[in-house]
Amino acid sequence: MGDVQRIFYYHVPSAWTAFLLFFINFLASVQYLVRRNPSTDKVANWILITVASGYLHRKRGHRHGAALKRPCRKMLSRRRSATTGVTIALAYFVICKFFSVEAVDALAVTTAEVGVVFCTVVLVTGPLWARPVWGIWWTWDVRLTSTLVLWLIYVSYLILRRYSIQRPDAGDGGFAGRVRRARRAAGVFSIWIFRTQHPQPVVGGGGSIDPRMLHVLLMNWLAFLCFAYLVCWSRYRLEIMKRESRRGAGASIPVAAKGAWPDELPLRRLRRHLGDPHRGISSLWCAAIPRLKQEVDELNKK
Amino acid sequence: MLGPAWQLIPVTVLGTWAIVVNGTFFAAMSLRTRSREIMLPLLLFPITIPALISTVEATTVILVGDPATSAKFWIVLLATYDVMFTIACLALFETVLHAE
DSSP states (O other): OGGGGGGHHHHHHHHHHHHHHHHHHHHHHHHHHHHTSHHHHHHHHHHHHHHHHHHHHHHHHHHHTTTTTSOHHHHHHHHHHHHHHHHHHHHHHHHHHHOOHHHHHHHHHHHHHHHHHHHHHHHHHHHHHHHHHHSSSOOOOHHHHHHHHHHHHHHHHHHHHHHBOOOTTOOHHHHHHHHHHHHHHHHHHHHHHHHHHSSSOOTTTOSOOOHHHHHHHHHHHHHHHHHHHHHHHHHHHHHHHHHHHHHHHHOSOOOOOOOSSOSSHHHHHHHHHHSSTTSSTTHHHHHHHHHHHHHHHHHHHO | OOOOGGGHHHHHHHHHHHHHHHHHHHHHHGGGBSSHHHHHHHHHHHHHHHHHHHHHHHHHHHHHOOTTOOSHHHHHHHHHHHHHHHHHHHHHHHHHHTOO
């Protein structure tokens, strides 16, 4: 397929990254809803533990005797679903451990925004590849359609967050309510993802893949992940700062939303690596964070 | 050349239910947003797409009546969608209403 095929190395890693981010968004959203109430929090934890241990148990049980009897594919899909179940539970508890309730919400916005960017990349590069290979820009295939719908849903989710009313006397209540509502929306959205993303065969991936291609693909994915992490991290810091400044404006409510990252350390390291922070792509983030910090200080003084 | 016409009944019921549930829920949600006239369709449309698609496809299959194809997949999809969204909307309705 020549050079056209190379877009594959761009398209697939962004798709995986986008889905990973949306997955994190889903977990964060669910946690935000669940953890506000101690009883639902407990229930959710126990459900997850039960499901995960049930999967583990079943997996081990099948290894003993039943392997030969069962068709190979069934075995494989069962193992995959077990892995999925355990992964969901693990990721849930990892997020639970490292993020406070407010921070989980910031995490959700961050991942949704960055995920939408990656999803846009997928939707742009997909047709670019399809035009020479399939001869058409777009087809209403299940997988393509579901990705498009997913993108639409997340865009409207972000719009909803932005357009929710914030009362002028914005105490904690108005803000939390706004956020809660949006968060709930995210929960519903993301359930939807899981239903749609699962069942289709891989379109365009085509049978087996050369191991060398796979290596390049995985390396690329790693790079994409690093990039996504960097962007997410900057955005997350900004979000936390914004909240702190907003809260500082309200009253003497203590600053509760501490991020998962140790204070400022990675930023300093990043700056040292990049040299002058006011030069290059990173200047936007690097300039915005100190400014916000300054605003927080001023507001606190008042 | 009508297919199994009785299947139109579950399709109608399930499709209507999907729109009713989501419409109510998202109307409540967009109640307190700015420019809510725009927000409601903006939210409702992407969420309802799967229900719309499966309703349309199921109806097409039934009306065409080709014995090689079956509307079963679409009806099951629609039912799954209904069950999921009914549960989610019922569970979260309280949160949406009291989000102030």
